Amino acid sequence: MERHFERELEGLKTMLMKMASIAEDNFQNGIRSLVEKDSRLAEQVIQADVRVDALELEIDNAVVDILALQKPVASDLRLIIAAQKINNDLERISDHAVNIAQSALTLNASTHVTSLLDIPAMAEMTRMMLRDALDAFLHLEPDKARAVCKQDDQIDELNRSNARQVIGMISTKSFPVEEGLDLIRVSRNLERVADLTTNIAEEVVFLTQARSIKHHAEEKKPE
Numbered sequence: 001m002e003r004h005f006e007r008e009l010e011g012l013k014t015m016l017m018k019m020a021s022i023a024e025d026n027f028q029n030g031i032r033s034l035v036e037k038d039s040r041l042a043e044q045v046i047q048a049d050v051r052v053d054a055l056e057l058e059i060d061n062a063v064v065d066i067l068a069l070q071k072p073v074a075s076d077l078r079l080i081i082a083a084q085k086i087n088n089d090l091e092r093i094s095d096h097a098v099n100i101a102q103s104a105l106t107l108n109a110s111t112h113v114t115s116l117l118d119i120p121a122m123a124e125m126t127r128m129m130l131r132d133a134l135d136a137f138l139h140l141e142p143d144k145a146r147a148v149c150k151q152d153d154q155i156d157e158l159n160r161s162n163a164r165q166v167i168g169m170i171s172t173k174s175f176p177v178e179e180g181l182d183l184i185r186v187s188r189n190l191e192r193v194a195d196l197t198t199n200i201a202e203e204v205v206f207l208t209q210a211r212s213i214k215h216h217a218e219e220k221k222p223e
Helices: 002-035 039-070 074-108 119-139 142-150 152-171 177-209 214-219
Strands: none
Touching (some): 002 074, 002 119, 039 074, 074 119, 074 177, 119 152, 119 177, 142 152, 152 177
């Protein structure tokens, strides 16, 4: 029975890393479709989301089966709970990749867009956060996960900077409103991917150290 349980846990982790690989590829390709003006790649990202949705359901079902049949406790239970939450975060990351790809289709066709503002730098930082968060989960590295969480504020500031720049250009009528709104949408979707990536990193800390660092919990002193 114990060996069967171990195989089920390994199978769950394998499915989750497959999900992570697909979601990460979708995110990177969504960015590339914009930066490289590759509308065909954008269409591929939109179509690939179906695989992520199907795998999310498969992982959810596996989690339910393990919880119902094995009654896990302690670290095994933390792993299963973390896997379920990360699964949901990855599906949402892929959704945001689709949103970025859809905006890319509009922006790639525009003759007015000569600059993507801070979006490429923001995208690269977010990509590295996601890569580090997934590595932290795979290798159970809480310190790397904590480092990911600390980068989220930088992404928030870049998002605000992009919005300010677009609003300024629109107000002076030097940039079309529709394209400007799509740039803001891309920036906002990147900010959401960074938030979801931070969620994944927080789950790694919970999994490895049985400590919650959500909402800066460690920084709050008991009254």
